[in-house]
Amino acid sequence: MTDNNQDNQEKTVTSSADTLPEAESGKAAPPPAAPAAKEQKSSSSASILAIVAIILAILLTGGLYWHGHKQAVAQADQLNRLQAELAQQQSALQAGKAEQDARIAAVLSSQNSTAEQLDGLSRKVLDLDSKRPNDWMLAEAEYLVRMAGRKLWLEQDVVAAAMMLANADERLAALNDPSLLPIRQALAEDIAGIKSVQRVDREGLVIKLNSINEQVDRLKLAGVIMARAEEPDFTLSGDIGDWKENLKKSWASFSDNFVTVRRRDGNVEALLSPQQHWYLSENLKGKLLQAQLAVYREQQEVYDSALVQSRQWLQDYFADDSVRQFMLEQIDQLSGQQIDVDYPEQFTAQDRLQQLLDDRLQRLLTGR
Missing domain, CATH: 1.10.167 (Regulator of G-protein Signalling 4; domain 2)
Structure with missing residues (x-):
């Protein structure tokens, strides 16, 4: 860059010298000191830029070298660590292989010993078979x-x-x-x-209980039984002395057309709702099923309790018809059965x- 500047200066001087006669023929030429100062200033700026570029190149080269050196050191450490792990795994593998070989040898030895014992036992069994076949x-x-x-x-x-x-x-x-x-x-x-x-016909008991259970859906709820109302006597007497009684009867007969009051004696229980009826039927089935399970498990108390409860519900909540009568008779027959046996x-x-x-x-x- 310095050589180029010097060439430019020489060309400038030469061109100035060539144009000097022309300037002398016309106007006065400028003084030569100003171009020399500009040339010296541009030369110093170029030198500074060159120095800065050299410094940057040196710093960049040093940074690249330092980064490469760190990566090389890290890779060397990682390689050493992997080599150590590989050596450790190889040693563990060799130790496991030796232990496995020892186990295999022990198993083979045990198998050989067992085979010898089986051969000896087989010979003795054959000898026994030939001597004592009974x-x-x-x-x-x-x-x-x-x-x-x-x-x-x-x-x-x-x-x-x-x-x-x-x-x-x-x-x-x-x-x-x-x-x-x-x-x-x-x-x-x-x-x-x-x-x-004592023999217990468990299958027969279970079959009878199952037949009773199948009749539950045919049961009808017991209706409300009302007491018979007392009918008033409005017959008039022919005796004149009973005029007061006849007057009362006449007034009662007259007022009976407007308001009727009949008295009924006895307790009247409320009817069950359809939902309660369903729950009652299902509970009755559950009790009969509980009795069946008690037959197989030989649970005498559970069996007796289930039959007593079933009989009580039949009598309290269901109408007295042929279905209820059949179920009560079957329950009475099953109630006296003994299902608990001492073996x-x-x-x-x-x-x-x-x-x-x-x-x-x-x-x-x-x-x-």
Whole structure:
């Protein structure tokens, strides 16, 4: 930029020298000092701009270098952290793999030991099967006794329980083993105890209660029963001495055409609204349903209370017709039923059969 300024100055001087003769021929030329000052001032401004540009370039370069250096340091720190995490995860993975290998080895060892035990037990069972084939029938008898207990205590099925105990006794009789006589005696006592249990026809009771429940919608509410009104006697007497009484009767007969007053004796209950009638019918159905559930649950008090309440509502709120009469008769028949039954707490033969099987299995395992 300085060289360009100097060239411009030389051109200016040259042009001034070239035009000097022309100025001398006409007007006087301006003094040469003013152009030199302008040239010196423009030269100093250009120098300042150049210095400022250099400083800005240096600052920009330094800022870019500092920013790049910070990013490089941050990336290096992040890389080191990721490498440390990767090393930690690799070590944890190796430790987990070693632990898993140890567990697999332990499981394989346990499986091998279990397989050996099963092989030994299978051989002993085969040996027992060849030596004592009747023990399977003994196990069948024990299973039948257990199933009889479930039928009796869970389902209250006395007939099925007695049949299973009888089948168990047949299995023991087929073994023809005198040592089993005490167990057969215990089975006979258990069968006798079951047969002595009072049988309750629960299905029949529930069916009857259901038939009563179906008749509820056919019931009619009892209407208001009014007492018979007293009819006044307006007959006049033919005796002259009864003129006062005849006068009263005549006046009463005359006034009866305007106001009639009849007296009725007795309590009159208010009628039920349709909504109350619906609630009453539904409550009656609920009581009968409660009695049905009590039959299956053997809840004697609940059963008796439900029937008593049902009978009371039938008598108080419903009309005396054939439907109500039928329901009352059925409830009277069901009220005397005993639904609570005392079952034997356990079978005597079950513990003895289980003990016999355990003893024989123990002898088998010990090889005696």
